[in-house]
Amino acid sequence: MSLDYVKFSPGFDKFMPKEYRDMVEHGPFGKKTTVSQMGSFKEILEEHPMCAGCAMTLFIRLAMISFPNPEDTITVGTAGCGRLAISQAAIPFVYGNYGDQNAVASGLSRGLKLRFGDIPKDVVVMAGDGGMADIGFSMTLHSWFRKERFTTIMLDNEVYGNTGGQESGMTNKGQVLKMAPLGKKFEKMDMIGMAKLAGCAYVATVVPNNPRRVESVIKKAVLIAREIGPTYIQAYTSCNIEYSIPTDKVLEDAKSVETDRYAFSEYVSDEAKEYLATRYGFKEYLPKPAAALPKA
Amino acid sequence: MYLVADIDVDICAATSCKLCTQYCPEANTILYDDNAGKEKGLKYGAAYVAVDRCKGCAQCVWVCDNMAKHHAITMVMIDQLPKAAITDRITYLDQGGTKALAAPVEVA
């Protein structure tokens, strides 16, 4: 949890694997790296066993680049596909029982605040729709009602991908899946509406085919969660296996879903806007200059 | 045998779009060499693929064809590549950017 923990102990660097040395010497720690520099620095996400072409993988990759201070970040996850990659990054990852991620993150973020005071230590939950909206639903909502200060990101592939295609609360009505052969009987849950109702200070929907937008959304959510309150991002991250999307059509699918049911949306509370403007210089939230007085 | 992505330096180095580097789902896989094109008298650098990390999804082909509209990427059987970059032979540079020593791929 600091810049020092990634560095080599003196004399040991030559025994470290190349990937590790590259990460220490040319990774994002302590620097401000952005998606526009992708391909030119060593990313902290390493090889992992998620499926070829999975949109969730792309989203996780972008998220890791977007964390404002990767050296001061802890991720929390749960059973499901995403943890296969999130756990393979050079930042600490906490993995609890299925669905308890927001309860674990509550304790963790409170403990870090006790230990480190005002020094920001960012806690980011990333979990699937099943883990978040079904099994972990009460823990997710309660953490929001309690105003726990950390970021929750739903990797919404609209299915239980890791266990072969059961419907989740986030699956669309009527959708037929391998393990939902008659089609889902009720509507997709409105987690965005619930996040706002429960008092999240920042709520956004996003798809991974716009890397700069993913970056902006994640930066804002993590910064706001430091001091203002809970933040929630719901990302469409299709499962090309369960939805039979050819891997070279995954981004085309994301594009068409974005124009249909996953349009970009962003809610920022007034308090969060003021905080982003005054503390971090976000120009878009600076108060508009008073209109010039009409000439007499 | 399996397919991996292969980037045509001549086409890629005529632009500086770098789009595919942001869309490959795998980290540290499509990298950028700022000098690749210049060495051949072309205008810009070029992207290339660390083939040991490529999972063959062809998303980069879609991005280059449909978003960048440059058609620089094709999927090639790995044993048909005369030369390729792998992680062990890639250097990250202090000023940013990377350099690869492309060499024949040994396929067991």
Ligand SMILES: Cc1ncc(C[n+]2csc(CCOP(=O)(O)OP(=O)(O)O)c2C)c(N)n1
């Ligand atoms: C208590 C418990 N019940 C069931 C499981 C089995 N399990 C593992 S992953 C998973 C589904 C994950 O689906 P989702 O949360 O939507 O994530 P995805 O894999 O789709 O990303 C289940 C049911 C488990 N690990 N623990």
Ligand code: SF4
């Ligand atoms: S099963 Fe689906 S969500 Fe899971 S890694 Fe494969 S494509 Fe991605």
Ligand code: SF4
């Ligand atoms: S998208 Fe195509 S033209 Fe652009 S950097 Fe990649 S390979 Fe080169």
Ligand code: SF4
């Ligand atoms: S084929 Fe897929 S994994 Fe390979 S370089 Fe292209 S986008 Fe990346």
